[in-house]
Amino acid sequence: MNRxxxxxxxxxxxxxxPVVLIFAFLRVIPIFQNFxxxxxxxxxxxxxxxxxxxxxxxxxxxDNLFLLSLKNTTLFALFVTVFSVGLALLVAVLLATRTxxxxxxxxxxxxxxxTPMVPVAVVWKxxxxxxxxxxxxxxxxxxxxxxxWLVYPDLAIWAIIIMSxxxxxxxxxxxxxxxxRDIPDSYLEAATIDGGNKFQVFRFIILPLLKxxxxxxxxxxxxxxxxxxxxxxxxxxxxxGAPGNAVRTLVFDIYENAFRYFKTGYAAAEAVVLFxxxxxLTLIQLRTGGKEK
Amino acid sequence: xxxxxxxxxxxxxxxxxxxxxxxxxxxxxAKPTGPxxxxxxxxxxxxxxxxxxxxxxxxxxHPNVEFTILTHPLREFEQKLSATIPSNTAADIIEISMYxxxxxxxxxxxxxxxPKVKEYFLAPSRFSEFVKKNNTYKDKLYGxxxxxxxxxxxWNKKMFQEAGLSGPPKTLSEMAQYAKKLAKxxxxxxxxxxxxxxxxxxxxxxxxxxxxxxxxxxxGSILEESKEKGKYHAGYNSDAGRRALKYYIDALYVDKWDSxxxxxxxxxxxxxxxxxxxxxxxxxxDIAKKAPSxxxxxxxxxxxxxxxxxxxxxxxYVTRSCKNPxxxxxxxxxxxxxxxxxxxxxxxxxxxxxxxxxxxxxxAKKPQFKAFVMSDPKYEEFGxxxxxxxxxxxxxxxxxxxxxxxxxxxxxxxxxxxxxxQDAANETNEILKKAKLYxx
Numbered sequence: 001m002n003r004x005x006x007x008x009x010x011x012x013x014x015x016x017x018p019v020v021l022i023f024a025f026l027r028v029i030p031i032f033q034n035f036x037x038x039x040x041x042x043x044x045x046x047x048x049x050x051x052x053x054x055x056x057x058x059x060x061x062x063d064n065l066f067l068l069s070l071k072n073t074t075l076f077a078l079f080v081t082v083f084s085v086g087l088a089l090l091v092a093v094l095l096a097t098r099t100x101x102x103x104x105x106x107x108x109x110x111x112x113x114x115t116p117m118v119p120v121a122v123v124w125k126x127x128x129x130x131x132x133x134x135x136x137x138x139x140x141x142x143x144x145x146x147x148x149w150l151v152y153p154d155l156a157i158w159a160i161i162i163m164s165x166x167x168x169x170x171x172x173x174x175x176x177x178x179x180x181r182d183i184p185d186s187y188l189e190a191a192t193i194d195g196g197n198k199f200q201v202f203r204f205i206i207l208p209l210l211k212x213x214x215x216x217x218x219x220x221x222x223x224x225x226x227x228x229x230x231x232x233x234x235x236x237x238x239x240x241g242a243p244g245n246a247v248r249t250l251v252f253d254i255y256e257n258a259f260r261y262f263k264t265g266y267a268a269a270e271a272v273v274l275f276x277x278x279x280x281l282t283l284i285q286l287r288t289g290g291k292e293k
Numbered sequence: 294x295x296x297x298x299x300x301x302x303x304x305x306x307x308x309x310x311x312x313x314x315x316x317x318x319x320x321x322x323a324k325p326t327g328p329x330x331x332x333x334x335x336x337x338x339x340x341x342x343x344x345x346x347x348x349x350x351x352x353x354x355h356p357n358v359e360f361t362i363l364t365h366p367l368r369e370f371e372q373k374l375s376a377t378i379p380s381n382t383a384a385d386i387i388e389i390s391m392y393x394x395x396x397x398x399x400x401x402x403x404x405x406x407x408p409k410v411k412e413y414f415l416a417p418s419r420f421s422e423f424v425k426k427n428n429t430y431k432d433k434l435y436g437x438x439x440x441x442x443x444x445x446x447x448w449n450k451k452m453f454q455e456a457g458l459s460g461p462p463k464t465l466s467e468m469a470q471y472a473k474k475l476a477k478x479x480x481x482x483x484x485x486x487x488x489x490x491x492x493x494x495x496x497x498x499x500x501x502x503x504x505x506x507x508x509x510x511x512x513g514s515i516l517e518e519s520k521e522k523g524k525y526h527a528g529y530n531s532d533a534g535r536r537a538l539k540y541y542i543d544a545l546y547v548d549k550w551d552s553x554x555x556x557x558x559x560x561x562x563x564x565x566x567x568x569x570x571x572x573x574x575x576x577x578x579d580i581a582k583k584a585p586s587x588x589x590x591x592x593x594x595x596x597x598x599x600x601x602x603x604x605x606x607x608x609x610y611v612t613r614s615c616k617n618p619x620x621x622x623x624x625x626x627x628x629x630x631x632x633x634x635x636x637x638x639x640x641x642x643x644x645x646x647x648x649x650x651x652x653x654x655x656x657a658k659k660p661q662f663k664a665f666v667m668s669d670p671k672y673e674e675f676g677x678x679x680x681x682x683x684x685x686x687x688x689x690x691x692x693x694x695x696x697x698x699x700x701x702x703x704x705x706x707x708x709x710x711x712x713x714x715q716d717a718a719n720e721t722n723e724i725l726k727k728a729k730l731y732x733x
Contacts, residue, residue, distance in 0.1 A: 045379060045400045065692075131556040131566060145483060148554040151494050153699060236496040237368055238558075245692045259375040261685045262396055 088172030153246030336370030436608025488550035498687030524732025530718035578642025
C-alpha cells in the first residue's frame, strides 16, 4: 500500500468511524440491550433486577392483551399496507402523465405526509365525533344514522386504518411516481405501437419495471404499520376516545407495560417479538419479490 | 509583641467569621441571593394560569427567582415523568397525585418532605386525616397537597324544570329514574340527549374511577384491605360490583338514557347534550369560559346503601434534581397560602386541599362550589389505594368495563354480569399477587 492509498484510507475511516460509533451507540447497542432485558424481571430503577430466563416470553403466550394486540396490529398492518400501496400506485399511475394540475394534486396528496401525526389524529378524532363529526354529517345526507366511529370496536379499528391510509398514501405515491417517470418513454411507446392498451401497458411494462420500488414500498409500509402508535394513543384518549382494547396495538401495549407499569423486561420481550415478526415479513417479501429478478 | 498581635488578629477573625458562618448555614430562612431558576411541571393544563399568577406574586418578594412552568395533558405528563424521574432530569417541582407517583416513591426516587414542610403539613386542622394518611408511605410524608379532585353531580336546572323535577336526585335509583325522564330521542328513537352522561370509553383508568362513583355508594370498592395490614384483594366481586355494572348496562340497553353514539362528559354538559354527569370542580371554571349562560347547579353524589365521594389530592413534590430545594419548598408553601388558594378556586376551579381557609367569598359568587366543599359526617371520603400496582389494576379494570359496556348481551343477563365481574376481580387479584400485595 503506497502512502497515497494509506492517506485515502485514513481519511475514509476517520469520516465513517464517528458515524458508525454514533449509530452503534444510539441504535445497535440499545437493540442488544433490549434483547438482554427481555430475560430479566425489572423495576423502575433496575431493569435487570432478576434473571428469569424465558419467563417473560412464556408469559406473553398466556397474556390475552398481548395476543389481542398482536391480532389487531397484524390486521392493521395488512390492511394499511394493502390499501396504502394499492391506492398510492393507482394515484401515481394517474398522475404520471404530466398535466397542468398534476403538481397541485401531487402537493395535495403529499400534504398529510408532512403534517405531524398528533394534530392529524386530533383532527380525525373530530371528524369521527358521533354528534358533530363531519363523517356522520356526510353520511346523514344519505339517510345513514350517526355511528360511534371510535366507540364501537368493529368500527374503531377501521376508523384508524382509514386515517392511517390517508396519512401515508402521499409518501408511497411520490416514490411510485419517481419510479414510473424513470421508465424510458421508448418502452411505453413501443408497447403502444405494438397495440397494447393502457391496462396492458401498466400490467406488462410499468408493473414489472416497478417491482423493486413496489417491494421497497411494501416493506417500508409493513414496518411502519407494525410500529403504529401515535394515532392509537391519541384516538383512545379522553371520554370520547376509542375503547383501548378494540384498537390495542403492539407498540401501545409495549408502551403501557414499559412506561405505565414499569415492566421493562416484559415490554422488552414484546419488542423482541415485534422485531422478529417484522424481520420475518421483510425476509419473506424480499424472497418472494426478488425471485424474478 | 509581634506574636501577641498575631494571635489577636486570629482571634478577631474567628470571632467575626462565626456569626457569618451561622448566618449562612443556620439562619431561619436560607435565601440564596443569587439568581435561582425553578422549573415546575404539571399534568393539568388549566393549572398553568394559577402557577404563572403565583410565580409573579412570589417574585414580588423574591425577585431573584425565575420560573419555567410547563403543563401537559395528564397521560402525556405521566409518560414524561416515567422517562425523566428515573433519569434524574425532571423539573424541580412536579405536580402529581400520590398514587401516580407511588412507583417512584417506592423506588426511592422522590425525597420525603423536609422537616420544615413536614411541620407545615402536620399543623393542626390544616389538612384532613384522610390526606395525611394518603400522603404517608412507610411512616414518611411525601408531597405537599395543593388541590384535589372531588366529585359532585352536575345537573342542568333548565332541563330539570322542563321535566317537572324539583331538585337533584338524592339516591342512585332516583338518579336513574330522573335520567330516564330527562333523556330525549329523535323520531327514529335515537338518543339525542342523555339523561346522565356516564363514562363509557377512553384509555387509562378514568372509566374505572367513574365506575367507582356508583360502586362505592352501593357498598363496594376497587380494593379491600385484608386482615393482614398492607395486603389487599378485589373489593368489587360482590353484589355491589354486579349492581354497579348492571346500572350501566340498564342505562345503555334497557332504559336507554345513555348511548355510545352521543357526546359525553363536560363537552356534552356544556353543549346541553346531557342533563347530568359526575365530575370534579374544575368543570365550573370550564363552564364559565365555554358556556357562561348555562343554567346549572351541583349536588353531592347520590347515596345508596352508603354515601360517599372520591377525593384525590394532587401534591407538589420537589425532585432529587432540584438544585435549590429550600426555595422550591418555600414556593410550594407559598402556593398554599390562603389568598392564592382562593384565587385558584375562583379562577381555575380546582378545589384547595387545605381545610382551614375561608372560601366564602368564592362560594357567594359561585354557589356551584358548595357541593364540593360541603361536609357531613355521613358523607364519606374514599380515595386511591396508595400502592404502585393500583394504576395497573384500575387501567385493566377500565379496559374490561369498556368491553362490558359494549356488550348488549349483558342486558337482563345476571350470569353474564357476574362473569364479567368475576373475571375482572381475578385479574385484579392476580396483579396484587405478582406485586406481593395480595391477602384474603
